[in-house]
Amino acid sequence: MNFKKPAIFSLIIFLNLVFYSAASDLKTPAEETRYTAYSQNEDIARFLSRLQSQSEVLKVRLIGRTKEVENYPAKDLYLCLLTEEGVADPQGLNRQKPTIFYFASQHGNEQSAKEAALRLIRDLAVGDLKPLLKKVNVLVMPQSNPYGNFYNVRENETGLDLNRDHVKLEGESTQTIHRIFNLYQPEVTMDVHEKGDDYYRVSVGCVSNLNIHESLQAYSRQVILPGIEQKLEKRKITFHEYLVSDYLGLDTSSGASISPQEEREILWRYSTTDLNDGRNSLGIYETLSFIQEGASRHDLETLEARTNWQYQGIRALAEIVADRPGEIISLVRGLRTNLQKRAELRATDDPVELKMDYVRDEREPQLVVKSFEPSASPIRGILKVDKKAGDYLTAEELSPYRGPSGLKVITRVEKNWFPRVESKLAVSRPLGYIIPAGRLDVVDVLLAHGIKVQMIDKEASVKVAAYQITSLVPARADYLAPEKIEVRKEEQARLAKKGDFFVSCSQPAANLIPGLLEPQSDYGLIRYFKFKLVPETGNYFDLYRLEGPADLELVDYKLWK
Numbered sequence: 001m002n003f004k005k006p007a008i009f010s011l012i013i014f015l016n017l018v019f020y021s022a023a024s025d026l027k028t029p030a031e032e033t034r035y036t037a038y039s040q041n042e043d044i045a046r047f048l049s050r051l052q053s054q055s056e057v058l059k060v061r062l063i064g065r066t067k068e069v070e071n072y073p074a075k076d077l078y079l080c081l082l083t084e085e086g087v088a089d090p091q092g093l094n095r096q097k098p099t100i101f102y103f104a105s106q107h108g109n110e111q112s113a114k115e116a117a118l119r120l121i122r123d124l125a126v127g128d129l130k131p132l133l134k135k136v137n138v139l140v141m142p143q144s145n146p147y148g149n150f151y152n153v154r155e156n157e158t159g160l161d162l163n164r165d166h167v168k169l170e171g172e173s174t175q176t177i178h179r180i181f182n183l184y185q186p187e188v189t190m191d192v193h194e195k196g197d198d199y200y201r202v203s204v205g206c207v208s209n210l211n212i213h214e215s216l217q218a219y220s221r222q223v224i225l226p227g228i229e230q231k232l233e234k235r236k237i238t239f240h241e242y243l244v245s246d247y248l249g250l251d252t253s254s255g256a257s258i259s260p261q262e263e264r265e266i267l268w269r270y271s272t273t274d275l276n277d278g279r280n281s282l283g284i285y286e287t288l289s290f291i292q293e294g295a296s297r298h299d300l301e302t303l304e305a306r307t308n309w310q311y312q313g314i315r316a317l318a319e320i321v322a323d324r325p326g327e328i329i330s331l332v333r334g335l336r337t338n339l340q341k342r343a344e345l346r347a348t349d350d351p352v353e354l355k356m357d358y359v360r361d362e363r364e365p366q367l368v369v370k371s372f373e374p375s376a377s378p379i380r381g382i383l384k385v386d387k388k389a390g391d392y393l394t395a396e397e398l399s400p401y402r403g404p405s406g407l408k409v410i411t412r413v414e415k416n417w418f419p420r421v422e423s424k425l426a427v428s429r430p431l432g433y434i435i436p437a438g439r440l441d442v443v444d445v446l447l448a449h450g451i452k453v454q455m456i457d458k459e460a461s462v463k464v465a466a467y468q469i470t471s472l473v474p475a476r477a478d479y480l481a482p483e484k485i486e487v488r489k490e491e492q493a494r495l496a497k498k499g500d501f502f503v504s505c506s507q508p509a510a511n512l513i514p515g516l517l518e519p520q521s522d523y524g525l526i527r528y529f530k531f532k533l534v535p536e537t538g539n540y541f542d543l544y545r546l547e548g549p550a551d552l553e554l555v556d557y558k559l560w561k
């Protein structure tokens, strides 16, 4: 009676074959259409449903929902958890491994970021990347802006530029990104975008705000970025650290709708120090945080190629982190623990930076980069009809030529190269801030950031430091800090009332809290008109610093959030 065993054996082989062939055949929505259409929220739901049914390592969670607007219904936001253990919640995460969190296409017209994220999810769930999950946990939010993807526009359904919304957190998607970050505490994050067509097919930027520990920037520049470059080189994909050009003396990264009033020179620098983007706003928690920018012509003809560049970049990051899990865990967790200690210690030589400048570096006086130079192509178009010499030719008879021959590669030298960041203004770290009961709008933003807020439960007299405004030139646009704001710090005995709030700096957001709440911060809530936080000259700023111990009776406020 030996025949049963082989039968079962071959049945297992057969089922395995069915399973693996189905798995490896599973196409992403863009692959299904051969990259002739951008995948939409419904396509993604179908794809993730199929994929989850075939994979024990993928769990998809509904993690948020966009707003319903007149021309587009509310849509689900998905988070894909890819773990060897197949966990479905943050508590189950194996913390022996580092966790990477990718989020894509905050800007809706940067479509290849989303298509590449879907390909990464598939290859981790059932493809050749699955073995990485022995070393690393991966979280992917493949579509951050369904409305923007549908209309192929940058903004979300309420007109927000989501990647300038990470301080005030008005968008459902930005709130969702920060909720995921707070729940899962990833050590590594990457925000995936597209920029204009560029010789460098993949650009990756690391953290740049001075409040983020310098060792994260150093590790990014010494280990992660060269690692990505090497892996891309093998695939003949050009790479550079992400560079930004801006007007000299004008910082347009705030998201304010401003343009220079006079002719200005262009400067080159690394990505912004602002905390309003998906990179520094997570980096501020001592995270190895990155932005990837894929080169893009923003047309369907190039969708497949540019999705591949993006995919190879995000894949390279996962491979590098999986190569060095212990090193990355001890770097990031060590810095996070240390930040808590620094917040308790409040050393005089450990202030919080509020204003920064991009400056030159004499060891690196100029930037040498390659770029495409558009040269007039001799080809005017492709004939749609048969013509003979001497015939008339109308514009309608020509379809546009999309080939690459109109570009040549040149080497450029940029003299206005500002690779370093320097502090312009810093303040000492307070114990925390007292926020009057009426400032619920401020409290709500802090809560959305995952910051612990406490309510004062018993009236008490406390010594606070108050800021009196001595000189003020208001901002010329929403999203900008006042052009000038000078203050005098004054010690006051103040009655902390029942219902007022207290925010301690002794928490993971130790560096973010002063950045949001100080009146002279270039990164603060004071920049947004809706908070009405700018006082008249002579008046006091409405948020108070607690600099010495106080006897406060406190209850955690809205802890259930």
Ligand SMILES: [Zn+2]
Pocket: 107, 110, 163, 193, 194
């Ligand atoms: Zn973008």
